[in-house]
Amino acid sequence: MAVDYSRLAAGYDRGRADDALDRDYWVRGLREVGQIRPGQRVLDLGAGTGRFSRLFSETNDVVALDPSREMLDVARGKGPFGIVRGDAQRLPFRAASFDTTIIVMVIHHLADFPGALAEVSRVSRGVVVATSDMAHRNLGIMGEAFPSLLRIDRARFPSIDEIVRGLEATRFRDVRIEAVHTAAS
Numbered sequence: 001m002a003v004d005y006s007r008l009a010a011g012y013d014r015g016r017a018d019d020a021l022d023r024d025y026w027v028r029g030l031r032e033v034g035q036i037r038p039g040q041r042v043l044d045l046g047a048g049t050g051r052f053s054r055l056f057s058e059t060n061d062v063v064a065l066d067p068s069r070e071m072l073d074v075a076r077g078k079g080p081f082g083i084v085r086g087d088a089q090r091l092p093f094r095a096a097s098f099d100t101t102i103i104v105m106v107i108h109h110l111a112d113f114p115g116a117l118a119e120v121s122r123v124s125r126g127v128v129v130a131t132s133d134m135a136h137r138n139l140g141i142m143g144e145a146f147p148s149l150l151r152i153d154r155a156r157f158p159s160i161d162e163i164v165r166g167l168e169a170t171r172f173r174d175v176r177i178e179a180v181h182t183a184a185s
C-alpha cells in the first residue's frame with residue numbers, strides 16, 4: 001500500500017521546491033550519477049508534484065508516476081511530461097520503456113522496495129535512487145532536541161547496504177554509490 005501524500009499536496013512545493021536548488025543540486029546530481037543525457041526517456045517514480053519531471057522535461061521525454069491523485073493534480077500543467085497514476089510495486093509500462101528511472105526520496109515509502117526495484121529493472125535500463133543515508137545523518141539542533149527522531153528515521157529508511165542488495169538482486173548489476181552532501185547533512 002502506498003503512503004498517502006494527498007493531504008500534503010497543496011503545500012508541498014511551498015515547503016520544498018526551490019528552483020535554483022532543484023536545478024543546481026538535485027537535477028545536476030541526478031544527471032551526473034545516472035548519466036542521463038538529453039533526449040533519453042525518463043520515468044520519475046514517486047514524482048509527487050512533478051518538481052523534477054518539470055525540470056527534466058526541458059531536455060527529456062518524461063513520465064511522472066505517483067499514486068496520489070492530489071499530488072499529480074499539482075504536477076499537471078507544469079510542463080510537457082506524461083502523468084500516470086500508479087504504484088511502484090506494479091508499474092503499468094511495457095518492458096524497457098525507459099532509459100532511466102529517477103527515484104527521489106521515495107524508497108523509504110515503499111512497502112516492498114526490493115519488489116519495486118525488480119519492477120523498475122523490468123521497465124527501465126537504468127535507475128538512480130536518491131535517499132538519505134540515515135547511518136550518517138546529522139539532524140543538528142533538531143536531533144539534539146528530539147533524540148528519538150533519528151531512531152525513528154533509521155527504522156523508516158532502508159540502509160544504503162540494503163538498497164545495494166535490492167539493486168543487485170535485479171538486472172541492475174553495476175551498482176555505484178555516490179555521496180552527495182547538502183548543507184543540512
Ligand SMILES: C[S@@+](CC[C@H](N)C(=O)[O-])C[C@H]1O[C@@H](n2cnc3c(N)ncnc32)[C@H](O)[C@@H]1O
Binds near residue numbers: 111
Ligand atoms: C517525499 S515525496 C517525493 C516526491 C518527489 N520525488 C520529490 O522529491 O519532490 C514521496 C512521494 O512518493 C510517493 N509514493 C508513496 N508511495 C508510493 C508508491 N508505492 N509508489 C510510487 N510512489 C509512491 C508519494 O505519493 C509522494 O509523492
